[in-house]
Amino acid sequence: MVYEIKCAWCGKSMGTKECEHTEFTLSLKKMGLPIISHAICPICSKKALEDANISDEGENHE
């Protein structure tokens, strides 16, 4: 069984990954629901970091 990984920020698909057969994934499959895992893609991850840096303005961490 595989599940889909999607970026929680932009919704971009990041591919699929093999998942374990747990009670949870099996019940989702029974209901005909897709198994989606939310992650953050490299682009949004970079954006989030930049945003964090902006809110940190005034301090030099280097």
Ligand SMILES: [Zn+2]
């Ligand atoms: Zn993204």
